[in-house]
Structure formats: C-alpha cells, structure tokens
Amino acid sequence: MADAGHNDGDDEIAEVDPEGSYCRYKEPVGKGRFKTVFKAFNSQIGIDVAWSKVSAESNHLSEDQLHSVAKDMMTGLELDHPNIIKCFRCWEDEEHGCINLITELFTSGNLRQYRNMHKHLDLKAVKRMAKQILRGLQYLHSMSPSVTHGDLRCDKIYVNGHSGEIKIGDLGLATLLPYRWEEHEGHKGAFDTSVDVFAFGLCMLELITLKQLDPQHCSDWPKLLQEVPDDEARAFIAKCLGPSEQRPTAEQLLADPFFTVRKEPNKLGGGGDGELNASGKNLAALPLDQGGAAGEKRRADDALGGPGAEPEVGSGEASIAVGRLKGEDYEFVFSAKTAENKLHFQLTMLGVTKPGEENQLKRDIEFVFDPEADTADSLAGELSQQFNLSPTDTEICAAALKEYLAKELGSEAND
Known part of the structure; x- marks a missing residue:
C-alpha cells in the first residue's frame, strides 16, 4: 500500500x-x-x-x-x-x-450524536427515523440467507443532517461480535433476526427518552419504557422488546398502526418543529417508500412512444395538479391522487429527442409517497441510480417533485 x-x-x-x-x-x-x-x-x-x-x-x-x-x-x-x-x-x-x-461519509455523525444535539424532537420525526431503520432491516432480513446485523445501536446508524437521510452501518462483523457480547447472558449462541428487532426497540426507546441504551447494557429498559409519554409509542416499543418468539418482523412493524398519520401535534423533549433538515422545510431527503409499510411495490416499465395522455392513478379520489419540468435527457411529468393520507404518484419520464431520433423514450414509474416518511431528493437519487440519470436531470427531477410538494403541502396548511 x-x-x-x-x-x-x-x-x-x-x-x-x-x-x-x-x-x-x-x-x-x-x-x-x-x-x-x-x-x-x-x-x-x-x-x-x-x-x-x-x-x-x-x-x-x-x-x-x-x-x-x-x-x-x-x-x-x-x-x-x-x-x-x-x-x-x-x-x-x-x-x-x-x-x-x-x-x-455521513457528516452529521451517528444517530446518537445527532439526537443529543437536537433534544427537541417531534414524535413525527422519530417515526420518520424509525421507518427508515426498519426498511433497512427488512431488506437485510429478506435476503437469502437472511442477514442479521447483530449489533444494531444508535451509534451504528448514521445521519445526513441536511437531508434527514438515515442509514444502517457497521455490518459484516459477525466474527467480532462474540467480543462485543462475551459478558451478556441473554445473547449467547446463535443470532437471528429477532435480535435486530429487539435492538431496534432499544433505539426507539433511546430516541424518545434520550437515555443511552445498548443491547449489552439494557437491564433497566422495562422501567425506562414506562417513562415513554405517548401510549402508542410505548405499546409499539413493547412489541419489539418482548420475548423473541413473539417479536414481530421488520416487515410487520412497518405495517403497524403506530405509523398511521396523526392530525394532532405530538412533541418529544419540549417542542421544536421536529423536522430533520436544517432548512426547516418539510422536504428532507428521506428514502423512497419501498412499499414496506403498506405492501405497495413500485413498478417501472420502459416503453417507446409519444407523450400520450395523462396516466390515471386509481379512482374516486381527489385529483392533484400535474407537475412538469424539462431536463437534459428527460422531461419529468408528475401526477398523483391522494388516498389514506398518502400520495399515489405516477411519474412519466419522456426522453428528450435529439437530432436524428424518431422515437421518444417513455418510462412510467408508479410509487406511493408517504408525507410522513418520504421526500424528494432520495427519490431522485434512486431514480438516478435505476435509470442512470445525469446529475442535471437528477436535480431537475428532485426540483419538480419539491415544487409540487411545496405547493400541495402549502395548500393543505392554508385550508
């Protein structure tokens, strides 16, 4: 070297x-x-x-x-x-x-550091964090064979403070884990995915109570659980910390009623707007909904053709205005309808034709957007990876969705 x-x-x-x-x-x-x-x-x-x-x-x-x-x-x-x-x-x-x-590299450090810096955190923001962690666990646990992190803690989860993006790190240390757990009676022997669910529950408890909790040193968690002020949050965490054979999976937790949108404000730690991004806007870059909470799957189909008519998304729901911006290689056309506090989007990506090209590339992508957990930049980033978008088109795609969301969320606030 x-x-x-x-x-x-x-x-x-x-x-x-x-x-x-x-x-x-x-x-x-x-x-x-x-x-x-x-x-x-x-x-x-x-x-x-x-x-x-x-x-x-x-x-x-x-x-x-x-x-x-x-x-x-x-x-x-x-x-x-x-x-x-x-x-x-x-x-x-x-x-x-x-x-x-x-x-x-995550410049805002780990989730423990980030939470200690931002003591006034809304329960809604904690839910956003929790859903991202669970999506990561669901991905690991659904692999064949399943991947168990085995050492999930708040200081193993990393934060992008400018976007609100959260990612699980420090995987692949199975050989070293016996050193970590050598003095812990409750985790001797083989690990399975239920260990990660238990550790996730401790992460939730730490985010809400601001008491540092590691799976190796957590004998006081039953007492600490009673200090959780929100009844639904307490019940949700209790499911994660129950006996291993009774713990739900990450996929089941994503579908838990705990993540249902509430209308009333719910603060943790004494106030604050609860948003994760530094600008104070609602459009932090959180990962695109992978379909875990409601079982929806995003579908991407490629076809050749013209712009065509606006695609329909469901029926019987309130129609939402279409957003449209032209980029370097694609024109991005967003349309959506609301159902169950979520936006059911269809994005049409129309290829910008160049001299000599007769056909226009058309790509239709459907996805469910949960305002409680999903935002624009990571959607654009995922589309960029999936369709090899240029940096310019990635920014324009994000800008188109942000503009639409800002308008829609602003109109709701004024109602």
Whole structure:
C-alpha cells in the first residue's frame, strides 16, 4: 500500500488504496471498539468518503480470524439499499495486518450524536427515523440467507443532517461480535433476526427518552419504557422488546398502526418543529417508500412512444395538479391522487429527442409517497441510480417533485 504522505508533498494524506482511487487523511474522525474511521477522498469522482481500518493487533486477531473478518466485511459490497451504508471497496492488507473498508461519509455523525444535539424532537420525526431503520432491516432480513446485523445501536446508524437521510452501518462483523457480547447472558449462541428487532426497540426507546441504551447494557429498559409519554409509542416499543418468539418482523412493524398519520401535534423533549433538515422545510431527503409499510411495490416499465395522455392513478379520489419540468435527457411529468393520507404518484419520464431520433423514450414509474416518511431528493437519487440519470436531470427531477410538494403541502396548511 502506497504511503502518499511524502510522495506528493501533502502531509495530510496518509495512504492511498492499491488502485489509486482513494486518499486517506491522517486524522481519525471516529473510533470504536473494533475500528478506526478516517476521512478520505475519491480523487476520480471528487467526493468525500469514510475509510475504516480494523487492526489485527488491537483486536487480538489471529491471521485466520483476520481473514474471516475480511470475508464478513466484504459482504457489504453486495448490499444495495437506500437505508444501508454503501460500501465502495474492501481489502485486506496482510503486510500491515489490517482490513480497509471504504464507505459513504455521513457528516452529521451517528444517530446518537445527532439526537443529543437536537433534544427537541417531534414524535413525527422519530417515526420518520424509525421507518427508515426498519426498511433497512427488512431488506437485510429478506435476503437469502437472511442477514442479521447483530449489533444494531444508535451509534451504528448514521445521519445526513441536511437531508434527514438515515442509514444502517457497521455490518459484516459477525466474527467480532462474540467480543462485543462475551459478558451478556441473554445473547449467547446463535443470532437471528429477532435480535435486530429487539435492538431496534432499544433505539426507539433511546430516541424518545434520550437515555443511552445498548443491547449489552439494557437491564433497566422495562422501567425506562414506562417513562415513554405517548401510549402508542410505548405499546409499539413493547412489541419489539418482548420475548423473541413473539417479536414481530421488520416487515410487520412497518405495517403497524403506530405509523398511521396523526392530525394532532405530538412533541418529544419540549417542542421544536421536529423536522430533520436544517432548512426547516418539510422536504428532507428521506428514502423512497419501498412499499414496506403498506405492501405497495413500485413498478417501472420502459416503453417507446409519444407523450400520450395523462396516466390515471386509481379512482374516486381527489385529483392533484400535474407537475412538469424539462431536463437534459428527460422531461419529468408528475401526477398523483391522494388516498389514506398518502400520495399515489405516477411519474412519466419522456426522453428528450435529439437530432436524428424518431422515437421518444417513455418510462412510467408508479410509487406511493408517504408525507410522513418520504421526500424528494432520495427519490431522485434512486431514480438516478435505476435509470442512470445525469446529475442535471437528477436535480431537475428532485426540483419538480419539491415544487409540487411545496405547493400541495402549502395548500393543505392554508385550508
């Protein structure tokens, strides 16, 4: 592994990856029991990333154990979900006895830090956080074979404070988990997905009560649960913390009535507007509804044709105005109708024809948008990944949806 600190005259750079794409800086930005995290930079794309190092020496790992940890961590490269930290690269450095993992960088830190900085939090905001965590767990648990995080805590969940986006991190440490749980009587033996549900319940309890709770040190949770002021929240958390054989799955929790929209305000911690984004708007970039809560699935169909008529979305519901913006490669046409406090959207992406092109590409995408949990930027980001949108079209798609939502939410507020 190259040491770039003196080769290019930049004293801040400690090393680069074997392929020369990532530069790691010297100063760590975080440290846990198993790993140290540094800020790094992707010089080819031009984005900041996180570079984690797991040392064999500091973790007292044999060579075989280090190989096992590397194998565990490399499974993260195969995961692709809006609520799971994206892993870009992972390799074992046998010369220095360590494993290197490069992932997304979340500048607002972990959920524990973020919650402690923002003590006035609305229950509605906690629900938004909870749904994102559950979507991530549902994705992991639905894989074949299912993936159990095994060490889910608020400091293993990361936040983008500018967008409200939440992602589960620190996966793939199955070999190291016995060290974490060696003194805990309740989690000896095999792990299954119910362990993650229990840990999620503790995360919820911590978000509401501001009392730090880790699965390894949580003997006081029954008493703390009684301090939850909201009856429905208390009942919801109790389901997660019940006996393992009675705990609901992440998918079942997403469909729980706890996530039904309430009309009355409900504050936690003494007030505040409860929104997650720094601008104070309602349009924080939360992940697109994956269909978990109500079982809806987004359908994407590609077809060649002209603009055509406006697509119909359901029947018997109040019609909502269409939003339309033209981008670099696509024109984005949004239409929606309301049902059960959710917006049932159809987005038509019309390809911008270029000289010599006779046919216009048309893509129709249906999805359910829950104002309590979903917003614009992550929708645009997911569409960008799915359809390889240009940066310009990604921004325009988000802007079109934001403009529509701002108008719609504003009209509701004035009613």
